[in-house]
Amino acid sequence: MMKMLQRRAILALIAAACGLLGACSVMPTTAKVDVLEPTQARPAVVPVAAVGNGSLFQNASYRPLYETYRARMVGDILNVTIVEKIAAKQESTSSVEKTGATSASVSAIPLLKAEQLAKLSLSAGGTSSNTFDGKGTTESSHNFVGTITATVIEVLPNGHLVISGEKQIGVNKNVELLRFSGQVDPTTIQPGNTVASTQVANVRIEQRGRGAQADAQGIGWLAHFFLSILPI
Structure with a gap:
């Protein structure tokens, strides 16, 4: 009797362990946007040899006096105006109609006269x-x-800028996170060093929250487990 009880207890423990493993396999996952990393970069320090020619203008440190500033090197910042509007609508209509009719009759039977056959009315229809x-x-x-301010993290051989940036705002144990990355053609940069997101290629935008408010809007692993078994 004791052996039977021990066997049942072991089977119950094995079943509970399998249930926990199954629950772990259906843990709720969070959708992630593939924003380029890192989201910030610092320009490499290039040693410049001092030139003692006595001139006030040096080629190594020269910046045009009336230059309109635009991001063009690793570490420069760029203001991105995010305006993304996506609308899609699809309608479909299907109609099928089919009608068929058939009829059959017997006009002659061996050893049976036509008058007798007419009285029988051997015909069928459908x-x-x-x-x-x-x-x-x-x-x-x-x-x-x-809006977000992004950093140039790479300059491509054709002169295009790969930018990435993030913004975090924390209020009362809640954090709002905005991440952005993409590829910018320098010719689309407007005065004020700004560019619209609609002119940025390979855009990746992620906006989500962290903290108690975000946790309250998520579904627990136990409820997710039961919903995976009975999705009603």
């Missing part, structure tokens, strides 16, 4: 009809507006 109507509509709309 009709069939099939109708289907289907309609579907899908609509999605997203609007994202904001």
Whole structure:
């Protein structure tokens, strides 16, 4: 009797362990945007040999006096105006209709006269009809507006700038995080060293929160486990 109870206890422990392992396999995951890392960069220090020619203007440290400042080197910053509007709508309509009819009759039977055959009325007929109507509509709309200052983390051989940046704001144990990365053509940079996100290639934008407020909006692992078994 004791051995039977011990065996049942071991089986119960094994079942509980399997249940926990199954729950771990369905832990809720967080969607992640592949923002380029790192989100900041510092320009490399280039040693410049001192030139003792007595001149006031040196080529190594020369900056045009009336130059309009634009980001063009690693470590420079660029103001990005995020204006992303995405709207999509799809409608579909399907209609199928099919109708069929058939009829058959017997005109002659061996050893049976026509008058007798007419009295029997040996004939058959049938009709069939099939109708289907289907309609579907899908609509999605997203609007994202904001500003962020990004850092040039790489200069490509064609002169394009790879930028990346992030902004974190913490209020009362909650943190709002905004991350951005993309590729900029220097010719699209406007006065004021700004560029619109609609003119940035390979845009990656991520906005999410961390803290008690974000945790309250998520689903727990135990509820996620039961929903994976009975998704009702």
